[in-house]
Each structure stands twice: as C-alpha cells, then as structure tokens.
C-alpha cells in the first residue's frame with residue numbers, strides 16, 4: 001500500500017513506529033496531487049510550503065513521543081473554512097482574493113491535534129449545489145470516472161480523500177453536501193448533530209441548517225476525527241454543553257438487538273431500483289446478525305424538499321448580504337447564477353406579504369418533520385435510508401435543470417431540517433460508479449452511528 005492510501009489509524013501507527021515520517025507521508029500526498037489534480041480539479045490552493053513546515057514539526061514531536069490524535073496526518077479543508085493568512089474563496093469570484101485574519105475553530109482544533117493542512121479544496125460556490133459544478137474555479141471530477149460528477153457541494157473534499165490526495169478532509173452539510181459526495185465517491189461522510197461541531201469561522205450558507213463534518217476512508221477514522229472537532233465553543237452559541245462522547249468506544253459492539261427503522265417513504269418511486277436492491281441486501285446483512293428491522297413511516301418527508309428550498313434560500317439571502325463589496329471581496333455582480341437565484345428566492349420568501357405564506361409555513365412544516373423523527377426514534381435506535389435516489393450523473397447533464405438538481409437532495413435534507421446526525425457509508429459500485437446509504441440517529445447519537453457503520457464496513461468487505 002502506498003503511504004497516501006493509508007487511513008488515519010494506519011498512518012498514525014506507521015508514524016509512531018517510525019516506519020515512515022510525516023514528511024514522507026506528506027510527499028506521497030503531494031505527489032498524488034501533482035499526478036491527478038490537473039484533471040480532477042479538487043484543489044483550489046495547495047499549501048505545500050506551510051504543510052512541509054507542519055510535517056517537519058510533527059516529526060519532531062513524534063520523536064519526543066508526543067501523543068496527539070492527528071499528529072502528522074495530511075488533511076484538506078473545504079474552501080469555506082477560514083485559514084489565517086491563507087486564501088479562502090468559498091469557490092466564488094466574490095472572495096477570490098480574500099485572505100482571512102483568523103482560523104475557524106475547527107481549523108485551530110485540527111492544528112492543535114497535530115494535523116498537517118495540505119490545502120483548500122473546491123466546492124460549489126457558497127456550498128450551493130449537489131454536483132460540484134457551481135464552482136467559479138471549474139468543476140471537480142469523479143475519480144472513479146472523470147465523465148461523471150463527484151457530488152456536491154463538498155466535491156473537492158470527497159475527491160481529495162477518494163483519490164488519496166490526503167488522508168481525510170473537512171466539509172459542510174446544509175442539505176446533504178457531505179453525505180451526497182461521500183456516497184458518489186465511495187468514502188465515509190459524517191454530518192454531525194446540529195451544533196455538535198462549531199461553525200465559527202466557516203463561511204455561512206444557511207445558519208440553522210449548516211453542519212460541520214468530514215470525509216474519511218473508514219468509519220473508525222470518522223470517529224477519530226469527531227473526537228477532535230466536537231464540543232462547545234465560546235464563539236458559537238449554538239454549540240451546547242452536551243457531553244462529548246468517546247466516539248471510538250462502541251465501534252465494535254456489533255448490532256445484536258439494535259432496532260433499525262426502514263422508512264417506507266424513502267424506498268418508493270424515484271429511487272433507482274439497482275440502488276434499492278443493494279440497500280435491501282445491506283438491511284439483510286444487519287438482520288442476519290441480530291438487528292431488528294422495523295418498518296416505519298416519516299409521513300412529512302414528502303414536503304421536505306419544498307420546505308428546505310424555502311428556509312435555506314431565506315437564510316442564504318440574509319447571510320450573503322454581507323458580501324457587498326465594501327466589507328469583503330468583490331462587488332455583487334461577481335456572484336454566479338445559482339447564488340443570485342437563491343438571493344432572489346430568499347428575498348421573496350422573506351418579504352412582507354409573502355413571509356407568512358412561505359417562510360412561516362415552511363417553519364411549521366419543519367416542526368412536523370422534526371416530530372416525525374422524534375416519534376420514530378421512540379421505536380427504533382437508528383434509521384437506514386439511501387443517500388441519493390440516483391447514481392452519479394454525467395458532467396453538464398443537469399446544469400440547466402436546477403430543479404432536477406434540487407431533487408437529488410430528497411433523502412438528505414430531512415436530517416438538516418431536524419438537526420439530527422447522518423453517516424454516509426459506501427456500499428460498493430454499480431456500473432463502476434459508487435453508491436452509499438445513510439444511517440440517521442437521534443440528536444447526539446454519533447457513537448451509535450459509528451457502531452452501525454463500522455459493522456457494515458467490516459462485514460461488507462467480505463462480500464454481501
């Protein structure tokens with residue numbers, strides 16, 4: 001195995017036992033970026049010089065026997081994460097020359113845990129999108145077949161991990177932007193509970209929905225990562241005091257007697273039958289190993305897309321108002337079509353006369369969607385659903401069909417509306433393209449999600 005192909009767990013072990021150095025590991029990743037990124041276009045900025053400094057420092061710390069969870073591990077950051085002194089663009093021409101004055105809380109936490117920050121990765125501008133094509137820096141390509149989209153909006157994050165250009169990556173998920181590209185690229189993606197990870201210093205999309213998560217090669221790595229990033233932050237009042245679990249604790253507990261809910265609304269018309277069949281096999285695997293499969297209903301899910309596409313643009317229109325060309329970056333004509341579309345939609349739904357009919361109504365529906373989940377979690381421990389109703393599509397296939405693009409989020413937006421966590425797990429390939437499923441749980445149940453995901457990962461490798 002090449003060094004850049006290692007998981008966090010394997011790389012940390014190799015570094016500690018001096019099989020290789022952090023500089024070796026970083027060079028393997030940089031070599032892969034040089035070989036692959038011209039065509040994949042995952043990176044907006046490669047911070048080679050800074051990363052080399054951090055890797056050398058890591059090697060020093062390792063020789064002093066320092067024990068940090070990510071010591072010497074190359075990680076990429078979605079270009080929405082503010083990095084002091086390093087350009088942060090949100091993949092938009094509005095911020096194409098913007099250099100932040102401070103680090104996002106997660107960036108500081110990653111640095112303190114010893115991570116080596118290898119670069120800033122591409123995404124749909126302002127995280128608006130499901131394919132990675134809305135970037136002002138050009139589309140990112142799917143590493144499994146470059147004619148296809150990698151999923152979005154955290155396209156570069158998923159691709160940088162899937163193509164072994166780094167060991168793990170950060171992302172943001174407002175309506176599916178971590179889970180969706182994770183499943184299109186065959187990597188593990190976690191959207192934590194709303195507020196579990198600080199949003200401070202991350203370019204806001206829709207503040208009541210934004211979740212700060214990550215991409216890894218294994219479920220165990222995802223748990224290692226969340227152990228570093230989770231917790232209260234003085235700078236983000238939506239992070240609660242709720243105890244942070246040790247997310248590695250239950251990883252190998254198995255699934256005996258665990259109740260897994262299967263919501264009928266997520267397995268109906270519109271779901272590609274090949275994906276359905278594959279996920280049914282995964283459900284069988286759980287059942288065979290002692291899990292209890294329970295049919296459930298989430299009746300208001302059918303309103304989720306409509307509800308999300310009112311609340312989200314409303315918040316977007318407010319958040320993007322600060323980019324007025326005076327305080328940050330370039331003037332408003334630099335916004336792309338998708339941002340303009342959302343600013344207009346959101347301004348409309350928030351305006352006097354329409355507020356009650358649209359925004360307020362959508363907020364009421366949001367409460368019903370939350371209550372659906374609360375009722376379901378009284379009966380089951382977790383819920384299993386597809387991530388995307390379709391396989392990855394061809395680049396440009398949906399660029400002129402924004403509504404069609406919005407519909408690809410049909411299974412992911414509910415978790416953001418309800419504030420619950422979701423873990424996307426790879427479930428193999430169909431026609432050479434990856435597919436995945438997601439495990440949803442009650443708020444702050446990430447430990448259980450890792451347990452369920454880890455079980456599948458370990459047992460799936462031996463074949464369904």
Ligand code: GLN
Pocket residue numbers: 127128129130152153172173174175176177178205312409
């Ligand atoms: N695809 C969704 C959208 O365009 C979700 C985006 C996200 O999660 N950042 O709004």
